[in-house]
Amino acid sequence: MMSFAPRVFLLAAASLALALPAQAAAKIERVVSPGGIEAWLVSDSSVPLIAINFAFRGGTNQDPAEKPGAAYMAAAMMDEGAGDLDAKAFQGRLERNAVEMSFSAQRDQMRGSLKVLRDRKDEGFDLLRLALTSPRFDQDAMERVRAQMLSALRRETTNPSDIGSRLWWRTAFPEHPYGRPTNGTLESVPLLTRDDLRDYTRRVFARDRLKIAVVGDIDAKTLGPVLDRIFGALPTKAELQPVPSAKMDAVGKRLFVPLDVPQAVVNFGGIGIPRKDPDFIPAYIVNHILGGGSFSSRLYREVREKRGLAYSVYSYLLPLDVTALFMGGTQTRADKADETVGLIESEIRRLAESGPSDEELEKSKSYLKGSYALNFDTSTKIASLLVQIQLDDLGIDYIDRRNGLIEAVTLADVKRVAKRLLDGGILVTVVGRPQQDKAAKQGG
Amino acid sequence: MPLPVRMTCLYRNCDFLAAAAVPHEISDMNKLNRMIAAGVVAGVAAVLAMPPAQAAPEVSHFKLANGLEVVVIPDRRAPVVTHMMWYKVGAADEPPGKSGIAHFLEHLMFKGTAKNPSGRFSQVVATIGGQENAFTSSDYTGYYQRVTKDKLKEMMEFEADRMTGLVLTDEVVLPERNVVLEEQNSRVANNPGAKLGEEVQAALYLNHPYGRPIIGWRPEIEKLNRADALAFYKQYYTPNNAVLVIAGDVGVDEVKKLAEETYGKVPRVAEVPERVRPQEPEQRAVRTVTLADPRVAQPNLQRSYLVPSSTTAKPGQSEALEILAQILGGGNNSRMYRKLVVENPVAISVGAWYQGMALDDTRFGVYGTPQQNVTLQQLDAAIDQVLADVAANGVTDDELETARTKLIADVVYAQDSQATLARWYGSALTSGATVEEVTTWPDRVAKVTADDVRNAARTWLDKKRSVTGFLVKETTPQEKRS
Numbered sequence: 043m044m045s046f047a048p049r050v051f052l053l054a055a056a057s058l059a060l061a062l063p064a065q066a067a068a069k070i071e072r073v074v075s076p077g078g079i080e081a082w083l084v085s086d087s088s089v090p091l092i093a094i095n096f097a098f099r100g101g102t103n104q105d106p107a108e109k110p111g112a113a114y115m116a117a118a119m120m121d122e123g124a125g126d127l128d129a130k131a132f133q134g135r136l137e138r139n140a141v142e143m144s145f146s147a148q149r150d151q152m153r154g155s156l157k158v159l160r161d162r163k164d165e166g167f168d169l170l171r172l173a174l175t176s177p178r179f180d181q182d183a184m185e186r187v188r189a190q191m192l193s194a195l196r197r198e199t200t201n202p203s204d205i206g207s208r209l210w211w212r213t214a215f216p217e218h219p220y221g222r223p224t225n226g227t228l229e230s231v232p233l234l235t236r237d238d239l240r241d242y243t244r245r246v247f248a249r250d251r252l253k254i255a256v257v258g259d260i261d262a263k264t265l266g267p268v269l270d271r272i273f274g275a276l277p278t279k280a281e282l283q284p285v286p287s288a289k290m291d292a293v294g295k296r297l298f299v300p301l302d303v304p305q306a307v308v309n310f311g312g313i314g315i316p317r318k319d320p321d322f323i324p325a326y327i328v329n330h331i332l333g334g335g336s337f338s339s340r341l342y343r344e345v346r347e348k349r350g351l352a353y354s355v356y357s358y359l360l361p362l363d364v365t366a367l368f369m370g371g372t373q374t375r376a377d378k379a380d381e382t383v384g385l386i387e388s389e390i391r392r393l394a395e396s397g398p399s400d401e402e403l404e405k406s407k408s409y410l411k412g413s414y415a416l417n418f419d420t421s422t423k424i425a426s427l428l429v430q431i432q433l434d435d436l437g438i439d440y441i442d443r444r445n446g447l448i449e450a451v452t453l454a455d456v457k458r459v460a461k462r463l464l465d466g467g468i469l470v471t472v473v474g475r476p477q478q479d480k481a482a483k484q485g486g
Numbered sequence: 487m488p489l490p491v492r493m494t495c496l497y498r499n500c501d502f503l504a505a506a507a508v509p510h511e512i513s514d515m516n517k518l519n520r521m522i523a524a525g526v527v528a529g530v531a532a533v534l535a536m537p538p539a540q541a542a543p544e545v546s547h548f549k550l551a552n553g554l555e556v557v558v559i560p561d562r563r564a565p566v567v568t569h570m571m572w573y574k575v576g577a578a579d580e581p582p583g584k585s586g587i588a589h590f591l592e593h594l595m596f597k598g599t600a601k602n603p604s605g606r607f608s609q610v611v612a613t614i615g616g617q618e619n620a621f622t623s624s625d626y627t628g629y630y631q632r633v634t635k636d637k638l639k640e641m642m643e644f645e646a647d648r649m650t651g652l653v654l655t656d657e658v659v660l661p662e663r664n665v666v667l668e669e670q671n672s673r674v675a676n677n678p679g680a681k682l683g684e685e686v687q688a689a690l691y692l693n694h695p696y697g698r699p700i701i702g703w704r705p706e707i708e709k710l711n712r713a714d715a716l717a718f719y720k721q722y723y724t725p726n727n728a729v730l731v732i733a734g735d736v737g738v739d740e741v742k743k744l745a746e747e748t749y750g751k752v753p754r755v756a757e758v759p760e761r762v763r764p765q766e767p768e769q770r771a772v773r774t775v776t777l778a779d780p781r782v783a784q785p786n787l788q789r790s791y792l793v794p795s796s797t798t799a800k801p802g803q804s805e806a807l808e809i810l811a812q813i814l815g816g817g818n819n820s821r822m823y824r825k826l827v828v829e830n831p832v833a834i835s836v837g838a839w840y841q842g843m844a845l846d847d848t849r850f851g852v853y854g855t856p857q858q859n860v861t862l863q864q865l866d867a868a869i870d871q872v873l874a875d876v877a878a879n880g881v882t883d884d885e886l887e888t889a890r891t892k893l894i895a896d897v898v899y900a901q902d903s904q905a906t907l908a909r910w911y912g913s914a915l916t917s918g919a920t921v922e923e924v925t926t927w928p929d930r931v932a933k934v935t936a937d938d939v940r941n942a943a944r945t946w947l948d949k950k951r952s953v954t955g956f957l958v959k960e961t962t963p964q965e966k967r968s
Contacts, residue, residue, distance in 0.1 A: 088563050089902045121818075130828070133819045137888045140895030159898060186827060186834075193784050193834045193855055200781035202676060302780065305671035337596070337605075338612045347605075350664025353672055373672050405613050412615015416566065416632050420903045 070428065072438055073262045075269035081254035082428045082438060085261050086421070090160040092258035094170070094272075095425035097151045097433055099251040100282045102224040103363070104242060109233055111226020113147040113246075115187060116239040120145040120154075122183035124172035129183045132169070139165040143173065149220060150285075150363040151433065152246060157422060160259040171272045174247055179236045191231050199228075202307040202473040205299055206371075210309045210471045213297060218288040220365065248280035249273060255428030257421040288365040289313075294467040296383070298476070306379040306474025307371070310386065313466050314359050314366035315459070317434050323447045324459035325368075326359060330406045331398045331456075332390065332464070333357030333370050335413075338405070340389050345372060351382045368463055376475040383470055394464035397457030411445045543901065545911065546738040547921045550750050553726025557911050557921060558741045559733035561904040567734030568905050569641045570630040571649070572912040574729070575722035577702070578624040578695040578763055578846070584714055586702015589622040590666055591715045595629065596620075597658045599651035604658075607644045616641075624696055625845045626916035632905065635735045642748040649723055650755050652716075659712045667708065670701050678779040679957055683788065685775045686955035687849070690790050693764045694846060720756060725749060727758040731912040733904040763846055766792060773953040778960040787862050788853040789869070789954040793946045795844035797918035804842050805930045806942040807850060811840035812889035813881050813939065814873070815852060821885070822852065825872050832860045832868045845918045850946060862956045873947050880940035894928045 071083045102113045121136065121143055123129040136143060142157040143166075154174075158166030198204035208223055215221030226234070252273060256265055290313050315325040333341035333356045345355040357370030374382040398406070418424050431440050546558040577588045598604045611618045616633035631641045674680045684699050691697030701707070730749065732741050769792055796804040815822045815838025826833040836854040852873070856865040900906045914924045 086563065089898070091899060091902060093902075130819060130824070133817065134888075137817060137819055137892060140891050142899075157899065159895060182828075186831070189831075189834045189857065196783040198783075200783045304675045305668065307676075337608045337618075346665055348661060350661030351668070353665050353669035373676070374668060375671070405609075408613045409615045412613075412634070413617065414615070415564070415634065416615070416617055418564065419566065419632070419905065422902070 070438055070441070071262050073256075073265050073269070075266045075274070077270040077274045079249060079252070079254070079269040079273050081256050081265065081269055082432065083255070083260075083262055083265055084257045084421075084424055084428070085259075086257065087259045089421070090259050091421060092156075092158050092160060092163055092166075092256065092260050093421035093425045094156040094254065094256050095153070095422065095429045096155075096252060096254045096273075097153045097429050098246050098248070098280070099151050099363075099433070100246040100280060101148045101151045102222070103149055103219040103285045104246060104283055105219065105222065105226075106238070107219075107222075109226075109230050109238055110222040110224070111191065111231050112234055112238045112242050113152065114225045115184075115191060115231070115234050116177075116242045117145040117147040117152060118187045118191070119179055119183065119239060120173050120177060122187065123178040123180050124169075125176045125178075127172065128178065128180060132172075135165065135169055139169075141166040141169055143170060147224060149224060153426075153429070155422060155425070163260070167268055167272050171275070174273065175275045177239075177243060179239050181236070184236060184239075188231060188234070191225060192228065195225065195228050195231065200301070202301050202303050202305075203373075205301065206307045206309045206471045206473040209297060209299060209473075210311060210469065213292045213295070213471070214290045214311065214367075214469055215288055215365075216291060219285060220288055220362065244277075245281040245283075248277045250278060251280040251282070252276070253429050253432035255425040255432070257425040257428075285364050288362075290365065290367065290469070292469045294469070296470040296472070299471070299473045300476050301473050303474055304376060305373050306376050306472055307373050308379065308383055308386075308470065308472050309369075309371045310383075310468045310470045311360075311367050311369040312464075312468040314361060314368035315463060316366040317361040319366075321455075321459045321462060322359075322361070324451045324455040325463045327403065327406050327410065327448070327451055328393070328398065328456050328460045328463055329357055329359050329368065330410060331402050332393055334406075338409075340393065341370070341372075341386060344389055345374075345382060345385055349385075351375070351378050351385070355386070368468075377477055379472050379474055380477055383472065387468070387470075390464050390468065393460050395461075397453070397460045400453055403451070403453055403456055407448050407451065410448050414445060543907070545921055545925060546741075548738075548742065550725065550745060552750065552752060552754050553724075554745070554749050554752075555729045555915065556741065556745055557729065557731045557915065558736070558738045559731070559904065559907050559911065560737070561734050561907070563735075565635045565735045566632065566904070567635045567638050567732060567736055568630060568632050568908045569638060569645070570628055570731040570733075570908050570912050571645050572626050572628045572729040572731060572916045573723060574625075574727050574758070574761065574916045575627055575718075576623050576625040576916075577698060577700040579722065579761065580695065580698070580702075580718070583706060584710065584718070585698045586666070586700075586707040587710055587714050587718050588627055589701055590663065590707070590710050591718050592620050592622045592627050592629075593662050593666060594654055594659060594715050595648055595652060597652070597654060597662070599647050600653055601647050601651060602644060603653070607648065610640070610644070622700055623913070624700055626913060628909075628912055628916075630905075630908070638732070638736060639744050639748065642744055646748040646752050649725065649728070649749070649752050652719055652723075654712050654716060656712055659715065663707070663710060666701070667704070670704055670707060673701060674699070675704070678777060678782050679786070681779070682775070682777040682955045682957045685777055686788060686790050686953050689773050689775050689953040689955075690792055690849065692766060692769065694766050695763055696844075696846065696848075722756070722758060724754050724756045724758065725752050726754050727756070729912060729915045731908045731915075733908040761845060766847055769951045772949045774956065775953060776956045776958060778958050780960040782957055782959040784855060785862055785959065786853065786855040786957050787866060787954060788851060788957075789866075789952055791850045791947055791952040792847055793840070793850040793951070795846065795848035795917070796842045796914075796923075797845055798847050802930065802934065802938055803942065805927075805934050806938040807840045807946065808842055808893060808931065809886065809889045809934050810876070810939050810942045811838045811850065812892055813885045814838040814876065816889070816892065819888075821876060821881075822854070822869065822872050826854065826865070826868055830868070832857055832865055836869070843913050843917045843919075862958070866954060866956075870949075873943065877940065877943040877947060880936050883936060886934070886936050886939065890931055890934065893931050897928050 073081050073083050105112045123132045139162040145154045156170050212221050315321050333339045341355045345351050352372045352374045355372035360367040360369050543560050549555050580587050616631050618631045620629040688697045794803050822836040826836050833854045838852045840850045841848045854865050
């Protein structure tokens with residue numbers, strides 16, 4: 043095991059081979075800065091760039107109830123000026139040095155990433171430090187970003203995917219932050235002030251809720267002081283609003299929104315399985331069999347391949363901090379929406395009742411084990427994965443253990459978990475033209 | 487050869503929805519797929535720049551006796567390979583009345599052969615945990631798998647088999663046609679901005695088949711059949727019309743040996759005529775099109791100019807257009823953004839793009855979303871002023887340097903992703919470029935001068951060579967019949 047030694051300069055950890063086929067040579071090192079900031083590092087000099095990915099716990103779930111969109115707007119403002127640099131000067135520096143910096147507000151955390159050329163790394167590190175520690179939130183930049191957010195929100199009002207997704211979340215979590223749109227509403231965005239953004243970054247951008255991963259042309263010894271330089275001036279402790287645990291509502295309901303578009307958009311979801319639950323990995327396999335990636339899931343076969351009802355049909359697990367979901371969707375011809383939803387429901391029921399076959403289990407395990415390595419094909423993807431593993435608290439050896447966890451799953455496991463995951467019912471939203479019989483009932 | 491960052495492709499499954507029509511909108515499928523990938527994790531593709539000479543991989547290029555071109559791009563970081571087969575045929579090669587057949591055939595290529603019936607190829611890829619997909623553009627059609635390197639030969643055997651061995655029955659063709667019609671609904675029919683994009687492109691090309699949507703016109707897609715697909719297949723799918731690109735942990739000697747053992751055995755089944763498409767006459771009229779749809783909650787405009795591609799341009803012209811697009815509309819410090827969003831805020835967002843990789847004359851685009859109290863006509867005029875200013879007064883050294891840095895950085899960042907590199911070479915070689923032109927692209931970009939950029943604006947941003955599309959809300963209430 044690795045010993046984690048805070049405040050000791052660097053290299054607390056023995057290196058761990060990424061046992062993936064795809065980074066066989068690479069090692070994950072745990073680096074602790076002189077100031078006690080931890081990062082996971084894959085040092086690799088074959089391409090002269092450095093990718094940093096990080097996350098602060100506390101995302102849009104920290105938005106004030108009457109002001110959804112605050113964290114989202116803060117993320118959008120992070121490259122609009124910091125320290126002595128206004129938006130123009132800040133972006134000029136980013137561009138002249140080909141620094142790519144981005145922030146993204148998610149439900150449970152703020153994610154950020156930086157990509158720099160090795161030869162321009164100091165510029166990149168300084169700009170990231172400035173953005174994190176002294177964002178300006180200038181009024182003129184805020185008004186520009188606000189106009190962009192409102193424009194996107196106006197567009198969403200007639201987009202069937204957005205209408206469906208918003209309705210789904212609002213119905214599933216009526217009283218909870220998860221039920222509010224992460225990018226705000228036409229009512230809330232005009233209300234957001236500089237103080238709201240400041241309040242968010244002040245409470246959330248803190249060292250105790252920070253996870254960092256670095257991949258690329260930098261070694262552990264160099265990285266230690268860099269971590270202090272970028273993140274060292276942040277407050278020690280975050281002041282997060284506690285987020286109450288959430289249980290999904292309205293399971294078993296089907297909601298319809300009329301919209302005059304040729305193709306109906308279907309969203310569905312039910313209660314999932316938490317990331318830390320021992321059943322998560324079996325559930326991951328069950329989902330793969332039902333509607334996961336690759337061109338071989340049951341939904342893909344039944345809905346697309348055999349019947350040509352849709353171009354896209356999928357399901358996925360969405361474990362969040364205070365709830366867990368199982369989600370999916372498709373888009374289908376207006377006159378086939380009911381048939382398609384019925385087919386999806388019957389496939390979910392069939393898998394819940396009879397479970398996967400032995401052959402399906404073996405093929406899925408084989409796919410999931412083999413494909414894991416292919417997720418690691420760019421520095422940014424590796425860094426992002428290493429942050430996620432830290433957020434999920436899976437341990438620095440997780441990548442090594444992961445395929446063993448998949449392998450250990452038995453047919454009895456997936457049968458039991460299929461029932462647990464899929465037997466609870468789903469909430470379905472459909473946005474599109476009413477079908478004939480419905481239209482007739484409505485007198486249309 | 488510009489990086490194909492804005493490939494206009496249609497994928498068999500949405501692994502990304504390319505900018506068919508509205509380059510500034512992000513597709514929902516991207517978001518979704520990230521979440522799907524996420525029980526595991528998210529991530530976007532690669533980036534950055536270094537001096538051109540540095541670290542560029544040693545790319546090999548050779549031809550088999552049957553005419554198949556092979557490109558090998560070494561990437562030894564991980565024991566993984568990207569195996570891509572590119573055919574020099576796309577939507578612009580379709581016979582009249584059969585629009586969409588190139589893309590439909592791409593879907594049907596997964597239906598099996600006599601040797602490997604009913605999706606066995608995909609099942610094997612899935613079982614070994616590989617990734618696969620396919621894509622179609624106006625100029626090329628491609629298929630790829632990403633697998634661990636020990637599976638490379640198996641992929642080559644499967645791909646060689648379906649180069650000439652496809653078997654189709656109505657039982658699989660007809661449901662797949664419905665899948666494609668739903669794809670058309672998702673990409674276009676449900677999306678007013680995408681519908682406008684099709685109209686602008688159709689109006690821009692008076693004579694050249696680039697005016698047709700890659701996915702096809704719906705009434706023609708509805709009639710495509712098994713015989714159409716097989717006829718197109720037999721005409722174009724032959725080793726002498728294909729480029730194999732392999733990027734990853736494999737050497738050129740090994741690829742040569744494996745390629746001879748697999749693809750080398752596929753006979754030439756067709757002689758492919760030179761790709762001569764009907765060309766554009768002189769364009770003489772400033773054109774506008776307006777698409778009104780009751781669902782337009784946010785009006786916007788998009789304009790396309792007919793301009794030379796990297797293949798049709800004189801030396802340096804395409805590189806100058808690439809820099810011009812970057813200076814005009816790349817990011818929040820671009821000319822258009824500073825003038826129209828920041829200084830005199832008539833727009834909420836603006837941008838510019840250039841689709842450099844194409845066999846024939848291509849498109850340069852600008853777009854914008856007006857502030858709420860600004861009309862599309864006012865925004866249109868304001869954009870004209872910015873473009874006219876660049877044409878008259880040129881660009882600054884600082885702007886030039888920043889744009890060059892960005893484009894060259896993109897090449898370095900691309901080296902972080904073998905799939906991106908493979909796509910870059912594959913799209914170039916099927917769009918009329920050579921390997922050498924790809925590898926020297928950063929050097930040519932570095933040589934573009936401020937005069938070149940001003941001249942590009944003067945010569946090519948001529949409104950008579952353009953179509954401007956307005957997306958507006960339909961106000962007349964439509965009778966609803968369903």
